[in-house]
Structure formats: structure tokens, C-alpha cells
Amino acid sequence: MSQSLKIENLHATVDGTEILKGLTLEVPKGEVHAIMGPNGSGKSTLSKVMAGHEAYTVTEGTVMLDDINLLELAIDERSRAGFFLAFQYPHEIPGVSNANFLRAARQARLPKGEEVDAVAFYKEMYLKMDELGMDRKFTGRSVNEGFSGGEKKRNEILQMMMLEPKYAVLDETDSGLDIDALKIVAQGVNSMRSPERGFLIITHYQRLLDYIVPDVVHVMFDGRIIKTGGKDLALELEEKGYDWVTKELVPA
Amino acid sequence: MPDSATLEAVNIDQDEGNFSYPEDYAHDAGYGLNEGTVDYISNIKGEAEWIREFRHKALKVFFAKPMPTHWASKDLENIIFNDIRYYLSKGQTPTRNWDEVPDDVKKTFERLGIPEKERKFLAGVEAQFDSEAAYSNVKEELTKEGVIFVNSTEGLREHPEIFRKWFGKVIPTGDNKFSALNSAVFSGGSFIYVPPGVKVKHPLQAYFRINAENFGQFERTLIIVDEGAEVTYMEGCTAPKFETATLHSAVVELVAMKDAKIQYITVQNWSNNVFNLVTKRGIAHENAEIRWIDCNIGSRLTMKYPGVIMKGRKARGEVISIALSNNGQHQDTGAKMIHAADETTSNIVAKSISVGTGQSTYRGQVHIPRHLKGCKNNTECDALLINSSSRTDTYPAITVRGNQHATQHEASVSQVSEDQIFYMKQRGLSEGEAMSLSVNGFVNDLVREFPMEYSVELKRLIDMEMEGSVG
Ligand SMILES: Nc1ncnc2c1ncn2[C@@H]1O[C@H](COP(=O)(O)OP(=O)(O)O)[C@@H](O)[C@H]1O
Ligand SMILES: [Mg+2]
Numbered sequence: 001m002s003q004s005l006k007i008e009n010l011h012a013t014v015d016g017t018e019i020l021k022g023l024t025l026e027v028p029k030g031e032v033h034a035i036m037g038p039n040g041s042g043k044s045t046l047s048k049v050m051a052g053h054e055a056y057t058v059t060e061g062t063v064m065l066d067d068i069n070l071l072e073l074a075i076d077e078r079s080r081a082g083f084f085l086a087f088q089y090p091h092e093i094p095g096v097s098n099a100n101f102l103r104a105a106r107q108a109r110l111p112k113g114e115e116v117d118a119v120a121f122y123k124e125m126y127l128k129m130d131e132l133g134m135d136r137k138f139t140g141r142s143v144n145e146g147f148s149g150g151e152k153k154r155n156e157i158l159q160m161m162m163l164e165p166k167y168a169v170l171d172e173t174d175s176g177l178d179i180d181a182l183k184i185v186a187q188g189v190n191s192m193r194s195p196e197r198g199f200l201i202i203t204h205y206q207r208l209l210d211y212i213v214p215d216v217v218h219v220m221f222d223g224r225i226i227k228t229g230g231k232d233l234a235l236e237l238e239e240k241g242y243d244w245v246t247k248e249l250v251p252a
Numbered sequence: 253m254p255d256s257a258t259l260e261a262v263n264i265d266q267d268e269g270n271f272s273y274p275e276d277y278a279h280d281a282g283y284g285l286n287e288g289t290v291d292y293i294s295n296i297k298g299e300a301e302w303i304r305e306f307r308h309k310a311l312k313v314f315f316a317k318p319m320p321t322h323w324a325s326k327d328l329e330n331i332i333f334n335d336i337r338y339y340l341s342k343g344q345t346p347t348r349n350w351d352e353v354p355d356d357v358k359k360t361f362e363r364l365g366i367p368e369k370e371r372k373f374l375a376g377v378e379a380q381f382d383s384e385a386a387y388s389n390v391k392e393e394l395t396k397e398g399v400i401f402v403n404s405t406e407g408l409r410e411h412p413e414i415f416r417k418w419f420g421k422v423i424p425t426g427d428n429k430f431s432a433l434n435s436a437v438f439s440g441g442s443f444i445y446v447p448p449g450v451k452v453k454h455p456l457q458a459y460f461r462i463n464a465e466n467f468g469q470f471e472r473t474l475i476i477v478d479e480g481a482e483v484t485y486m487e488g489c490t491a492p493k494f495e496t497a498t499l500h501s502a503v504v505e506l507v508a509m510k511d512a513k514i515q516y517i518t519v520q521n522w523s524n525n526v527f528n529l530v531t532k533r534g535i536a537h538e539n540a541e542i543r544w545i546d547c548n549i550g551s552r553l554t555m556k557y558p559g560v561i562m563k564g565r566k567a568r569g570e571v572i573s574i575a576l577s578n579n580g581q582h583q584d585t586g587a588k589m590i591h592a593a594d595e596t597t598s599n600i601v602a603k604s605i606s607v608g609t610g611q612s613t614y615r616g617q618v619h620i621p622r623h624l625k626g627c628k629n630n631t632e633c634d635a636l637l638i639n640s641s642s643r644t645d646t647y648p649a650i651t652v653r654g655n656q657h658a659t660q661h662e663a664s665v666s667q668v669s670e671d672q673i674f675y676m677k678q679r680g681l682s683e684g685e686a687m688s689l690s691v692n693g694f695v696n697d698l699v700r701e702f703p704m705e706y707s708v709e710l711k712r713l714i715d716m717e718m719e720g721s722v723g
Contacts, residue, residue, distance in 0.1 A: 079680035095693025
């Protein structure tokens with residue numbers, strides 16, 4: 001049985017335009033991979049295609065979560081199968097408190113007839129909020145409503161910590177975070193690193209990778225992975241700029 | 253445990269209210285409506301002559317009045333008055349003991365959880381099955397304090413000195429075609445009197461159950477709360493799903509004397525074959541408060557605009573309304589606030605949700621005449637559309653004369669965005685769960701105003717509706 005999040009030759013279109021053009025990538029369980037790439041290269045598209053967003057059409061390729069063909073599952077089934085996406089732009093859910101939302105998400109993972117143990121749930125949530133430096137008042141506030149950019153990102157990490165996915169994709173979780181928040185978020189992610197879990201961290205900047213040190217770095221450009229290397233690749237990219245890889249690797 | 257024959261006779265569906273027992277009625281007024289129907293009902297009840305006359309007059313008004321289709325839904329024309337039965341009962345008289353309630357009727361209410369709720373948190377219960385109450389009980393200490401909680405027949409027969417004075421006065425027979433219809437054939441409903449200074453701590457509850465097909469339920473409720481007294485009344489309604497149209501047309505009159513408070517809560521869950529055409533209005537005297545909390549779920553067409561006439565200085569009126577229209581349903585609801593004294597205050601908060609091809613309409617009327625001083629109205633109506641085929645319309649009519657008043661009006665229409673649902677599904681919620689949560693979030697600030705037990709009930713109903721709507 002394979003133990004990885006494996007994307008093979010993935011092609012996807014939106015409104016008739018092809019954005020992903022044969023992307024291949026494998027994150028074995030226990031590893032942290034980073035995807036870097038210039039704006040518009042299709043990083044968010046990749047994350048939403050994996051999550052099952054209906055605006056995108058997969059025209060070719062596969063995504064396997066261990067032995068599960070992810071593309072055959074409905075959006076919520078993918079989540080319950082262990083796929084988590086921390087959104088670049090998390091949505092607001094007016095009137096639904098953070099605690100109720102998380103509880104509903106946990107409830108959705110239980111067999112019929114079983115109920116979330118409320119006391120244990122709150123205890124666990126408070127503990128994780130403390131780790132992320134989130135004030136208790138966030139439990140009662142509507143999901144992401146009126147949250148600052150940084151608060152939204154922390155909230156994404158809180159959800160990830162509560163749902164304990166097998167594979168998590170973090171889409172530019174670092175953008176909009178100041179350095180202190182960045183450290184806290186990185187700590188949250190690091191605390192979840194385990195042989196039982198894989199991470200795919202999408203970022204535009206190398207900065208986040210100082211705190212979440214990746215095993216592998218991929219460079220994405222125009223809907224494809226054009227270069228793969230160790231953690232030093234991120235530093236090199238930062239230094240030389242994206243022009244370097246694109247010029248070097250993509251024939252004009 | 254019911255015997256197997258009974259179990260077989262019951263059509264069970266996953267929806268809690270959707271079951272019915274076979275019909276075996278001792279009294280059936282038959283199909284159609286004429287003077288004979290009215291006499292039939294009046295005879296069974298052994299009514300005083302003035303009531304019989306009241307009914308006959310009302311019948312004439314009903315026939316004379318046109319359908320309000322010039323402003324309301326054309327669907328009203330699909331009510332075939334001759335295909336409806338206007339009175340059905342098993343001949344039961346309401347008992348104070350559940351054990352004496354006829355078997356099917358008792359089972360019906362047990363399945364709806366009424367006896368259990370009574371034990372837990374109610375001060376009194378009346379349970380009506382088709383035309384008549386089958387059970388009626390109020391806590392003994394309230395009876396000792398002089399609280400009356402009976403059905404309309406008993407109220408008018410045993411306590412005319414209390415009820416006759418206000419009966420048909422808050423809502424005159426000719427108010428609209430359906431109030432006239434109710435006045436002609438009314439049966440059942442609650443007549444309540446709370447003596448001066450008595451504050452009824454726990455709610456009084458009525459439950460209206462339609463069991464029969466091609467039937468009209470016409471309960472009549474009159475609640476009089478005397479000076480400085482307080483009561484919360486709660487009504488629940490259900491009917492099974494039938495192929496043919498069923499009619500529910502109630503008249504509810506409230507009278508709050510000086511310094512009195514009435515809170516009237518409705519959580520209806522009609523099946524989608526029911527025409528629900530209800531007239532509700534209260535009179536608030538000096539410094540009195542009337543609050544309608546109205547949750548409309550289900551039915552084919554609901555038309556209901558609870559109102560308050562603020563007759564005394566500093567009287568207050570409030571309507572808090574939640575309407576959910578699912579596929580093929582139309583909730584035409586709103587509020588009527590008539591300011592008739594200085595320094596009166598009214599507040600309307602209406603939230604509607606339209607799902608699929610569901611349609612919600614808000615109609616408001618706020619009237620403040622020129623000669624008054626210091627009146628206030630606040631109106632907020634918010635609509636949530638779930639699908640692109642869902643519809644909402646708002647017709648607020650605020651007539652404020654003179655410049656010594658403060659009014660405020662806000663309206664909004666929003667849609668549950670696909671990205672919001674996507675986000676929730678990404679966390680593992682099914683489409684139905686995501687919709688339920690969004691809808692519950694939308695009404696959350698209103699639900700918080702309800703007593704706990706009812707907010708739980710409402711949430712359950714919303715969950716059921718939303719999960720059902722996405723299949
Ligand atoms: N609805 C759409 N129709 C056509 N092109 C789109 C649409 N949505 C996004 N794109 C394009 O897809 C490309 C990739 O976008 P995105 O995945 O957000 O990139 P990244 O996250 O790497 O910045 C961009 O060029 C963007 O303009
Ligand atoms: Mg992006």
C-alpha cells in the first residue's frame with residue numbers, strides 16, 4: 001500500500017483555460033514539501049483542484065491519497081479521507097461560531113449515532129488555541145468574520161490541528177503574517193509533523209521555510225513543476241529570483 | 253409499544269411529523285361549506301344563540317369578500333372550498349389525563365413528544381387533533397390563582413363574562429376573507445385568561461395537529477392578560493403529507509391590559525400541502541408589551557402578518573419572524589404595527605430563507621399618525637437566498653406622519669456563496685450540513701431570543717429541512 005500524496009500528470013482547466021499542464025509530484029508520508037513559484041503559476045489552482053472545487057475541470061491525470069483516488073471523491077469525502085487545505089483566502093461564515101463550526105466538522109467524522117464529547121472537545125480546542133496564541137474569545141466569534149488576515153491564517157492552522165489530517169496543503173499561509181505570528185504558525189505546523197502525516201506548503205517567499213524546514217522544494221511555473229531540489233533550492237531562488245529558474249529551465 | 257396492526261396503519265416517514273392514523277370520526281360535517289355546515293358545528297357544540305348568529309353573519313361576509321389576489325398570490329385560487337371538510341372530531345372531550353385520550357390521538361402526541369415536554373418545562377398543555385382538543389391540562393397552582401386555559405367552546409360557554417367582551421374585537425370578522433371563514437366555522441384553539449398581577453413562569457403550550465386529508469383546521473385563540481400579569485404561550489403545528497390541499501386558517505387575538513406582557517411563540521412545521529392563512533393581532537394597553545415570535549417552516553403557502561395595536565401610552569409591540577421557504581413553497585409573512593398612542597415603540601425583525609424554488613415575501617405595515625408624539629419604530633428585514641432559483645420580495649409600507657417620531661428601516665438580501673459552502677465541505681461537512689449550518693448562522697441572533705427549548709426545536713427543524721432539500 002502506497003503511503004503518499006501522489007499527483008501524476010495533472011491537467012486542469014477553468015472556464016476553458018488550461019491552468020495545470022501536466023503536474024507531477026509526490027509527498028511521501030512523514031515529509032514536508034514546499035512549492036514555490038511566481039504569482040499566477042497555478043499554485044492555488046492546484047490546491048483547489050485537489051480539494052475538489054467545482055469551478056475546475058480535471059482533464060487528465062490522477063491524485064492519490066495513499067490508496068484512495070482522491071479525484072473520485074466528493075469535496076467533503078476528501079476531507080474526511082484525511083485531506084486538508086489551509087486556504088489562501090479563508091471564507092467567512094456569518095453567524096456560525098468558530099467552536100460550533102469545528103464541532104460540526106468533528107461530528108461529521110464520527111459514525112452515525114455517536115456524539116462529540118463536548119467537554120473533551122472544548123478542553124482540546126482551548127489547549128490548541130493556547131499553542132497558537134489565540135484568545136478564547138475567538139471560540140464564540142463567527143468563523144473568520146472580522147478577523148484580521150493573520151487571525152484568519154491562525155484559525156486555519158487551528159482547524160488543521162483539530163481535524164488532524166493525513167495530508168495538509170497550506171496555501172500561502174505565511175502571507176499577511178508578521179514575524180511573530182509566522183513563528184507561532186510555524187510552531188503549530190512543526191508540532192504536527194509526524195511520520196504519519198505529509199505536508200505540502202505553498203509559498204511565494206522563502207521566509208516561512210526558515211521556520212518550517214522542508215525536506216523537498218519544488219518550483220512551479222506555468223502549471224508544471226519545473227525544478228525539484230533540497231531545502232537549499234529555496235535559498236537559491238530567493239537570492240537569484242524566479243527569473244533565474246524560468247530562464248534557465250523554460251526554453252523561450 | 254403500539255400493537256402491530258396500529259404500526260401498520262401508520263405511514264412512517266423520516267420526517268417526524270409525517271405520519272397519520274386511519275380516520276374514524278364520530279362527527280364529520282362533510283365536504284363543502286354552507287349554512288348547514290355552520291349549524292352542524294354549532295349544534296355539536298351546543299352553543300349559545302349569539303355565537304350561532306356570529307357564525308352565520310361571518311359566513312355571509314366570507315362569501316361576499318373576494319380573494320385578495322389583487323395583491324397576494326394567485327395560488328389562493330387553487331383552494332377548492334367545496335372539497336374541504338370543515339369539522340371532524342372523534343367526539344372526544346378534552347381530558348386532563350393522557351391515559352383517557354383516545355389511543356391514536358395519544359400516540360400521535362407521544363410521537364411528537366408533547367407529554368414529555370409537558371413534564372419537563374410547561375405550565376399547561378392543550379393538544380388539538382383536527383377540530384377538537386383531546387387533552388387539556390394546566391398546573392393546579394395556576395388554576396388556584398385564577399388562570400383559565402381552555403378551548404374556545406368551553407371558554408365561551410363557561411366564562412362569557414371574561415371572553416365575550418374581546419371575542420372578535422381585536423380582529424373583526426370582516427378583517428379579511430379568512431378571518432371571516434374562521435369566524436364562521438371556528439373550533440378548538442385556546443382561550444386564556446391571566447388575572448391581574450399573575451406572572452405565569454413557565455410557558456403554556458398548544459399543539460395543533462391535522463390528521464385528516466381534505467380538511468380545514470380553524471382554531472380560534474383569545475388570550476387576555478390582565479393588569480400587570482405575564483404569560484408566554486407557545487404553539488406548535490404539524491400535519492402529515494397528503495396529495496391534496498389542506499387548509500389551516502386560525503384567528504388569534506391577544507389583549508394585554510395595562511402593564512401586562514404577552515409573548516406568543518409559534519413554531520410551525522406544516523407539510524407542503526397546507527395552505528396556512530392565519531390572522532394574528534394583539535392590543536397593547538398602557539405600558540403593555542406584546543411580542544410575537546413567529547417561525548414559519550413548511551406549508552404550501554403561508555400568509556401571516558402578526559400585528560400589534562399600541563393603544564395605550566408607552567405600549568410596546570414586537571414581531572420577530574423567521575421564515576424558511578423550501579422548493580415549491582411560498583412564505584408570505586410580515587408584521588403590522590399600528591401606533592395609536594404617544595411614546596409607543598415597535599420593533600420588527602424579519603429573516604427569511606429561500607431554498608431551491610422557494611419564495612419568501614415580506615410585507616410590513618407601520619402606521620404612526622400625525623397627532624402622536626414620541627413614537628418609535630425599528631424595522632429590519634434580511635433575506636437569504638440559497639440557490640439562484642430562490643426568490644425574495646420585500647414590501648415595507650411605513651407611513652409615518654408628523655415629525656416627532658423616530659423610525660429606522662434596514663433591509664438586506666444575501667446569498668450563501670458557493671465558496672462558503674466549498675470551504676465548509678472542505679472541512680468535512682456534507683452539502684446538507686453546510687447549508688444547515690449557514691442557515692442556522694443566518695438566524696442565530698434571533699434564535700438567541702427564544703427560550704432554550706424552542707431554539708433547539710427550531711434548529712432541529714432547520715436541519716431537517718436543509719438536509720432534505722439537497723437530497
Ligand atoms: N476563472 C478563470 N479563468 C481563467 N483564468 C483563471 C481563472 N481563475 C484563475 N485563472 C488564472 O489561473 C492562473 C493561476 O492562478 P492561481 O492558481 O491563483 O495562481 P497562484 O496561486 O500561483 O498565484 C492565473 O494566471 C489566473 O489568472
Ligand atoms: Mg495563490
